[in-house]
Amino acid sequence: MKFYMTPGSCSTGIHILLEEIGLVFEAYVLNLPRGDHLKPEYLAINPQGTIPTLVLDDGTALTDFVGIATWLAQTYPRRKLLPDDPVLADEARAMLAFCTRHIHGEAFRRVFTPDRYGPDPDATIAEGHAIAASAFETVDREIAGREYAVGPFSIADAALFYVEFWADKIGMALPLNCSSHYQRMKARPAVRQVLAEEGYR
Ligand SMILES: N[C@@H](CCC(=O)N[C@@H](CS)C(=O)NCC(=O)O)C(=O)O
Structure with a gap:
């Protein structure tokens, strides 16, 4: 998986979940003040130009904090990131x-x-x-x-x-x-x- 992130931003929350699950991923750091998130190559991955983005092994890009967090919880249920109750x-x-x-x-x-x-x-x-x-x-x-x-x-x-x-x-x-x-x-x-x-x- 490829994880697009910026240190100290909202992507830190997803970074924590990736570490909690113990996933192996490639991290790509975007410099927001420099406008990395608005470059055509990034917009091709995430048209909204926001971080975090998680690109799955099949190339699917998840581009929303709630969506990524929910996907992680559902895909790795043994880690119990959503309570059973x-x-x-x-x-x-x-x-x-x-x-x-x-x-x-x-x-x-x-x-x-x-x-x-x-x-x-x-x-x-x-x-x-x-x-x-x-x-x-x-x-x-x-x-x-x-x-x-x-x-x-x-x-x-x-x-x-x-x-x-x-x-x-x-x-x-x-x-x-x-x-x-x-x-x-x-x-x-x-x-x-x-x-x-x-x-x-
Ligand atoms: N809908 C996105 C929004 C996330 C978001 O606003 N991220 C900020 C950084 S914390 C961002 O990418 N800002 C750049 C911009 O909006 O131009 C999500 O929930 O993941």
């Missing part, structure tokens, strides 16, 4: 969607790329911070008393981790349960390995 599995999918679509797509997209939202970047960044803060409070209530996002470790944790990592990066304080979750994730061998490989100590 259907209610918990549904909660994991809901958390995955909330982290990628809402916390990433609505909050951090404003914080990291405010120019996409109009002429007042400072107001957009502030709005992004406010959306993120409120969303982390919601997650904090949901994960209270659990070891991981829905109880057992799942694909939801990879998504929650990368948005927590971004909060940490921009100096945003996480509420208590999210902060504990973030520390617990950072203690996992696969997460430590991924962070080291991506250049974080």
Whole structure:
């Protein structure tokens, strides 16, 4: 498999899942500020010009975080990346969607790329911070008393981790349960390995 990624981006979440499963893959690092993701050769693989992309051995390109994470969980069921319990599995999918679509797509997209939202970047960044803060409070209530996002470790944790990592990066304080979750994730061998490989100590 070929994995297209950028260190410290949302692809870090998929990188963690690949390591958790113990898959062998070729990593291709894209430099987003330099525009690698908009070059014709990459757009031929992923027309949306986003990372992560996972190209399977038969050449199929999976181009969406939720899609890749779900594919990994279903393709490697023995790793139990989605709980057997259907209610918990549904909660994991809901958390995955909330982290990628809402916390990433609505909050951090404003914080990291405010120019996409109009002429007042400072107001957009502030709005992004406010959306993120409120969303982390919601997650904090949901994960209270659990070891991981829905109880057992799942694909939801990879998504929650990368948005927590971004909060940490921009100096945003996480509420208590999210902060504990973030520390617990950072203690996992696969997460430590991924962070080291991506250049974080
Ligand atoms: N729909 C994609 C979006 C992922 C996404 O926004 N990735 C960011 C990096 S964290 C990206 O590729 N940004 C480049 C761009 O949007 O131009 C997914 O969920 O995987």
